[in-house]
Amino acid sequence: MKTAALLIVTVLSLWQGIIWLAGMPAFLLPPPMAVAEALWINRAEIARHAGFTLAEVVLGFTLGSALGAALAVAMGFSQKLTGVLRPILTFSQTIPVFALAPILTLWLGFGMAPKIAMTVLIVFFPVASAFLDGLMRTPQPALDLAQVMGAGRIRIMRHLRIPAALPGLATGLRLAAVYAPIGAVIGEWVGGARGLGALMIHANGRMKTDLVFAALLVLSVMTVVFARLVAIALRRLLGRYGV
């Protein structure tokens, strides 16, 4: 707690110091107090936009995680499917999401759908690859036993491979929780008038840099809190499983 406070004070002093020393005009780099003021004055508007962004993040994260996990299980069942899908998945990650955002907006309109789709695209890859990695690492002695015991593929998946891979899935989910808001904000940047991303683009266009920083601050805090909540929930769930 003490270190965190110290860190914040240091960053704020550096920030203010640079402005004083370099004589930066406020429309380029607003001083901390101006950002705080913008945050307070526009609190209702920021809260409304943050609400939209949060909804997109939560929906996209949930949907993307479910898709990623389901894909990992399907690939875990079939080496052949893995062989076919792995290169496609890797290829899909070489396409910059920024480039996709306008197309998604074109296809899905200006509402929430393209933002959620963006978030899903960003979330499902880390979840799928970390979970699949876990699914392929079930200890061999346990698999040998299961085979001798006459277990079917589905039950081996359900009772051995999935539980053993839960720490891997958790790693993927923790990563995805940090990245999810990026997807939503990129979506908001490109189209539509709602969400923190849209607010930032508009404020930037009107040189209201203090409002941009205020929105950015809210976005960061939101992301940290969201990632933290996901991590805590995962620790509880895994603790119950004893892994």
Next chain:
Amino acid sequence: MTAPAAVRGRAWVGKTPLFAPVGLELQAGDWTCLLGPSGVGKSTILRLIAGLETGVRFEGQVTRDRPVALMAQDPGLIPWLDVTGNVTLGARLRGTLRASFVPKYPGGRPPGPGKGPGGRGAEPPPDAATRAAGLVEAVGLADRAHHLPANLSGGQRQRVALARTLFEDRPLVLLDEPFSALDARTRAQMQDLAARLLDGRTVLLVTHDPAEAARLGDRILLLRETGLTEWPHPAPRPKAAARPYDAPEVLALQADLMRGMMA
């Protein structure tokens, strides 16, 4: 009568021969000890009988006429299941945990006495939970039935593995160096326990320890790089027990086997 299980053939790892042509036959009701140093393919033979992936090229024939249970050096316990959960793992994996247990394989264990005509009115066979509780007690872990494997010692984990093997109730049991990682005292105790609880089943025990073979083998087969040789039959083992570890004839046999391994 055909052997419960037999392996005839040879194996290569890549282009290198793993073992010269072998012919191994188990005899019903006997403990067969397959003794040899590491790396001569003992475990490979056991895995061939179990029907598991071996990673070697095998040319020959493997026959087996009855279902098996497996117990290995790595107890293979599931870390998130308690002792009872691990013992009943097979039922969980077959989806029969909640169904009542019906011995599918006569000869695995004599079925309970049927009362009344045509077995009607016979006592229902014990369900999985009851059987598991009995086995956990038999291996001396009744007070630890709800412990997770992480909270057990190495010897206790092997006891759980033994109970799990017994729960499978198979007539043929494959033991792949199950006691190798234990300290000398625990190992001797586990040998006594296994000899008692596995009585009446056909057992293949793979081991690199001449002392273990001398205590437990009804027949001892020595596997070396040069091939498989059957050791002269040792004196009969007491019923449902291991030979005493300190009896002169057991120590003499152990020394003999050691000489055989060094030759």
